[in-house]
Amino acid sequence: MELDPATDLKIERILDVPREKVWACWTQPQHIPHFFIPKPHRITACEIDLKAGGRFNTTFEVDGRLIENKGVYLEVTDGEKLVFTDTFTEGWKPAENPFMTGMILLEDAGAGRTKYTAIARHRNAETRQQHEDMGFYIGWNIAIDQLVAYAKTL
DSSP states (O other): OOTTTEEEEEEEESSSSSHHHHHHHHHTTGGGGGGGOOOOOOEEEEEEOSSOOOBBOOOOOOOHHHHEHHHHHHEEEETTEEEESSSSEETTTEOOOOOEEEEEEEEEEEEEEEEEEEEEESSSSHHHHHHHHHHHHEEEEEEHHHHHHHHHHH
8 A cells, every 4th residue: 555645644563462452452342442542531432333334433531521533444354454434424424524544454473463554544734734743653652552551461
């Protein structure tokens, strides 16, 4: 897949956790609150219908304010790939103010480790820059560290 540096952001890391555990964390709603956003912010609700067109809804609590994030999965390849977006909600209803499409790509890295690639695709360069300025690299890396710590407890 070719990425466009004007609209796409990417993080690639090797995680010291087996791919099956990383996949479980990303695909089972009881796990999402443990890693999905940097602490002290938190997820207060999560709904997952793990199929193309199925819902991926989360509610964030950030500085005491609740933020509803409704979206759908565009692609689900078991154990390997999740593509989700807030461009649509369940039933392919267009969102009023979409922000991004996310991709999580997982590969075995040997010795019980996972090659983890996270991509955030944006509709234009301004939105991409806004996401980077919001702390994309710092925030997403914190969430990945939280994912690893939590997955090791499973």
